[in-house]
Amino acid sequence: MTETKKYVRIKKATREAAWYVDKIGKVFEVELVGPTYLIRTGPNHLSAIRKEDAELFVTEKRPAKVGERVLITVAAPIGEQSYETGDVFVAESLYDPFTKDIQVLGMPDFIDYNEYEVIVNSEVKNEEADGMKIDLNAMGYDELIAHGEDVIRAIRLRAYGEGYRQGKFDAEMDYTHGQAPIVSAQSRRDEIVEQAKADVERLKETNIRLRTFNISLEVNRKDRSVEAIAKRPKSNRAFYGIAKATPDDCFNVHIGKAIAIRRALGLAVPDEYLNAPQPTEVRVGDVIMPSVLKKNTPRKVVATDVEVDAIANVCCLDSIMATNNATIIDDSREEVIGE
Known part of the structure; x- marks a missing residue:
């Protein structure tokens, strides 16, 4: 089972004497939850944060799926980054399935897997889980507006995720005569x-x-x-x-x-x-071992090759390969593409 963690972001300081009065917007990891959130502020010291002063995030350390929210828990110190610890984003795409980096909505940079955790809760869910009924009539005007913005944001995120899943489903159902398209x-x-x-x-x-x-x-x-x-x-x-x-x-x-x-x-x-498939088509710049050349002498196939007239016409390369029992031994083509 994936381990979960809890973080809180300071939203306000109800009491002027609170230790976090100058830390509005900062994010801290929660060690214990009771009547208050307890965070570690020293090797042998826990400090309390009033629940009404903080926003709770429950996270999982795993690769984010498209449409999920992520919390930046350790922003890499790179100087020119456009995000910081505590920022929340929506995963737009899995940038790399192996390193688990992601790209997020509204952000040109990709975010390293070590920098984020996936948010698996919402404030509404927290309140329901605590057995608290949301009383809209009891809310002040500013609180009501803020609550409405959170609900709208949650709806947008859900709609985005559902739209992605539907698009993925449609793509998987794109068959030809009842069979998946054949990829050469x-x-x-x-x-x-x-x-x-x-x-x-x-x-x-x-x-x-x-x-x-x-x-x-x-x-x-x-x-x-x-x-x-x-x-x-x-x-x-x-x-x-x-x-x-x-x-x-x-x-x-x-x-x-x-x-x-x-x-x-x-x-x-x-x-x-x-286990990449072996090439089946000759391209300009490939190194081949055709029998029409001196045995064991590789020859780079280019459109201007005049030594072997039969391979001079690039459109005929495939048939020449077949008739001469040639083998492609290098298809890097670095010089051809100018790398």
Whole structure:
């Protein structure tokens, strides 16, 4: 079962002598709940917060789903971030299913998994759980307005989540003649390569942003391998990760970089990286081993290749591959796409 935590945000200080009178808007983790919220303010000291002075959040430490609210519990000290500890956002998308980072509504930055917890309660639910009936007639004007805004916000969040789930359901029901659309091996490999490219950039960016590791990559095309080195700033300590294509696999530098970086950082390597389908279509820039060339001599296929007339016309590459029993041994195509 997922562990839950409780946090309170200071909304007001009913008594001028309250210790938190100058901490309006701040968020604290709750250690004990009784007549008041008790938080730790010292190694051997608990301080009380009146319940009417605070907003309670019950959270779970897990990846956020689209439409769920998240509480920033530990904002990373990156200087230029546009959010801080105590902020509440709505998850818009799961930025990375492996590191569990998310993007949120109204925020251009992505939020690291270590910075947020998922909110699983609301003020209305808290009151109902405590056996308290909401008496609208007893509320003052300002309190009534604030309560109405919370209700409207909750309705919007629920509608957003329901709309996402319905859209996902509709997409899953998009069948062709009663069967799921067939995705070719080449299309799936293309998707994995693009995923790996984004993964590498995101992991490098995250480590720069959080100042955890300086990451360098060394590609050995002869050995068909990639080595990642993750070194801690101002330290000689370093971690290494290696990815090497098997003799029967087509080497792709982007997948290799993603695998190597994840191994260096001690992160799980997605199964699709390790078991990506082999390419079935030749593209300009692929390295192939066709029988029309000298045995064991790889040749980069380009549109201007004049040594092998049969491969000069890119639109005919697939048929040439088939008739000459050629094999794609590297589909990185870094020079072609200008990387």
